[in-house]
Amino acid sequence: MNIFARxxxxxxxxxxxxxxxxxxxxxxxxxxxxxxxxxxxxTYTATGAKYGMHLLWFLILLGPVAYYVQEMTVRLxxxxxRGHAEAIFSAFGRVWGWFSLLDLVMTDWxxxxxxxxxxxxxxxxxxxxxxxxxxxxxxxxGAMISxxxxxxxxxxxxxxxxxxxxxxxxxxxxxxxxxxxxxxSTVPHFPPGGFTxxxxxxxxxxxxxxxxxxxxxxxxxxxxxxxxHEKDIKFGKIDTAIGAVLTVxxxxxxxxxxxxxxxxxxxxxxxxxxxxxxxxSSIIGTLIAIGLFDAGLLGAICISLASSWAFxxxxxxxxxxxxNVREAPWxxxxxxxxxxxxxxxxxxxxxxxxxxxxxxxxIATTLLPAALVFLILLLNDKKTMGEYVNTRWQNIINISIxxxxxxxxxxxxxxxxxxxxxx
Amino acid sequence: MIKNFFNHSYAKIREINKKYxxxxxxxxxxxxxxxxLLRLYLFTxxxxxxxxxxxxxx
Numbered sequence: 139m140n141i142f143a144r145x146x147x148x149x150x151x152x153x154x155x156x157x158x159x160x161x162x163x164x165x166x167x168x169x170x171x172x173x174x175x176x177x178x179x180x181t182y183t184a185t186g187a188k189y190g191m192h193l194l195w196f197l198i199l200l201g202p203v204a205y206y207v208q209e210m211t212v213r214l215x216x217x218x219x220r221g222h223a224e225a226i227f228s229a230f231g232r233v234w235g236w237f238s239l240l241d242l243v244m245t246d247w248x249x250x251x252x253x254x255x256x257x258x259x260x261x262x263x264x265x266x267x268x269x270x271x272x273x274x275x276x277x278x279x280g281a282m283i284s285x286x287x288x289x290x291x292x293x294x295x296x297x298x299x300x301x302x303x304x305x306x307x308x309x310x311x312x313x314x315x316x317x318x319x320x321x322x323s324t325v326p327h328f329p330p331g332g333f334t335x336x337x338x339x340x341x342x343x344x345x346x347x348x349x350x351x352x353x354x355x356x357x358x359x360x361x362x363x364x365x366x367h368e369k370d371i372k373f374g375k376i377d378t379a380i381g382a383v384l385t386v387x388x389x390x391x392x393x394x395x396x397x398x399x400x401x402x403x404x405x406x407x408x409x410x411x412x413x414x415x416x417x418x419s420s421i422i423g424t425l426i427a428i429g430l431f432d433a434g435l436l437g438a439i440c441i442s443l444a445s446s447w448a449f450x451x452x453x454x455x456x457x458x459x460x461x462n463v464r465e466a467p468w469x470x471x472x473x474x475x476x477x478x479x480x481x482x483x484x485x486x487x488x489x490x491x492x493x494x495x496x497x498x499x500x501i502a503t504t505l506l507p508a509a510l511v512f513l514i515l516l517l518n519d520k521k522t523m524g525e526y527v528n529t530r531w532q533n534i535i536n537i538s539i540x541x542x543x544x545x546x547x548x549x550x551x552x553x554x555x556x557x558x559x560x561x
Numbered sequence: 562m563i564k565n566f567f568n569h570s571y572a573k574i575r576e577i578n579k580k581y582x583x584x585x586x587x588x589x590x591x592x593x594x595x596x597x598l599l600r601l602y603l604f605t606x607x608x609x610x611x612x613x614x615x616x617x618x619x
Contacts, residue, residue, distance in 0.1 A: 227577070232582060234584075234596075453573060454577075508603065511596075515586065516586070521586075521587060551606075552609065556609075556613065
């Protein structure tokens with residue numbers, strides 16, 4: 139075979155692989171970008187404002203952490219063709235099953251409220267009243283699922299993922315020092331002032347936003363609904379890796395922007411950060427507000443679907459986005475009910491929104507370790523996973539990550555519950 | 562209508578409980594130990610939450 143024939147053969151093979159990847163990509167990118175939800179954006183702005191670019195290296199480390207955990211859900215979904223909730227019921231029985239399902243529903247609903255809080259706060263910067271914002275969100279989310287096609291839903295969700303990258307131009311506009319970024323990204327170090335309780339809390343908060351229980355349920359159900367098989371696992375892994383890179387890039391960009399424009403300013407809300415940036419640069423402030431709205435919207439879309447899928451799997455309802463409303467009435471009814479309930483709470487005058495935001499962290503702490511332990515055990519079940527069972531090295535990496543995430547997220551939950559605990 | 566809904570839901574939950582009565586995963590020592598640790602972890606956490614709740618009420 140001459141060189142041209144070989145090159146042509148390689149080109150055809152690459153082109154086919156690329157087409158296959160584009161067909162299977164979606165769940166990984168969506169779940170990872172949605173991970174930068176309203177709560178995540180707030181955490182990154184607070185981190186940047188408080189410590190400048192000093193924690194960029196830590197954010198980079200979180201990328202592989204998120205990848206390794208989520209990659210397991212791809213394998214589990216593709217091999218078992220079951221969502222995470224159904225897999226837990228089947229493998230560990232009804233007690234652990236109900237615990238996971240009810241805890242997921244509660245955590246998701248409370249997290250949804252925080253997404254609506256973020257979205258209303260973001261659009262209030264443009265003088266849009268919360269009622270209008272909530273109604274706009276309901277319409278968008280309702281319209282997305284009304285087509286009865288997973289593909290359409292996924293493409294719209296990917297569009298929102300693209301909008302999430304709106305922060306990237308903002309980073310170029312603040313003209314950061316490349317040398318500073320390179321140093322802070324590659325050399326692990328503590329910010330000036332050393333290791334303090336405040337730093338510890340922010341590190342834990344960043345981990346808390348990187349791995350959330352709904353992400354495990356969402357990606358596995360999404361892989362199943364999309365119809366991925368064992369042969370698609372390698373593409374699912376690439377999809378997840380790209381998502382992990384995107385999520386880290388967005389987090390880094392926000393930290394760089396806030397580290398330069400709000401250095402030393404106490405920030406505990408991304409919408410407040412956007413307002414504070416407005417006098418310095420109305421364009422960057424606007425980009426942050428739009429990004430916050432988009433993050434909340436994407437988060438709410440994925441979280442409500444995670445719960446609906448989980449309920450559908452366990453109760454045996456038709457639960458695919460490929461079914462229309464008539465074919466899967468309970469699945470869509472639960473999705474809409476979740477959205478309406480979360481949006482309405484935000485509109486109640488005097489609702490304890492701050493308390494809800496704190497409570498999310500605490501209650502998620504009870505579900506995350508359980509979900510992660512179940513994930514590891516399921517991935518080690520040779521009978522279920524066959525040749526896709528965790529290898530020794532995968533176990534070493536995944537168990538270390540899971541142990542670290544459990545320890546730190548527990549400390550985060552406890553420090554939310556008892557603020558002076560680690561003083 | 563509401564009574565029907567609750568009756569139907571109750572029957573469904575019983576059906577789910579029956580379907581998933583026995584765990585399908587092989588209960589090796591490693592699995593049993595992990596589940597035991599998880600139980601202890603959750604009981605401790607719930608205990609701390611109850612303590613916090615009671616101390617807030619006082």
